[in-house]
Amino acid sequence: MNYTKLAFSSRKRRQNLLIFRNFTILFLALVLLPARVLAQKGNVSVNINNGTVKTFIKELEKQTRYTFVYRNNVLNDQAKVTVNCQNKPIDQILSQVFTPMNISWSLNNNTIVLVKKEAPQKKSEKKTLKGTVTDSRGEPIIGANVIQEGGVGTITDVDGNFTVTADPAKP
Incomplete structure (x- = not known):
């Protein structure tokens, strides 16, 4: 029996197995992974008339591989939606x-995160008030306090003249 021939054949067999394994991995990466990505980034068709938001979410979860994540206070269970979108x-x-x-969403891997948007805060525009404080005879009062509720004021x-910058949003 020729041992060099036997060693060569086992080396050749190992090489062929490595080539087959690498080819299989490459095949799976090229064929199966794009199909999964396509299902997530592809187009969706939804037809819901006056259904709940949760029905809409379940429909999207069926058609894609996305999972929705949100807190209980984000969605109104009674809210109705009508969606007619094809592809x-x-x-x-x-x-x-x-x-x-008023709900924002973000796509993170296989998850769609829903978050309630913060209500935009009104910009409080301060107003400058000018005036004169007089007594019952019309004489100016020196050193009278003029104060808005909440502590903003002047003397x-x-x-008897005063100038104060007040916030109309405050009582």
């Missing part, structure tokens, strides 16, 4: 449904 990107459909509800000058 549209998921981000357009999400915007169509959640923007009017009148020697002519």
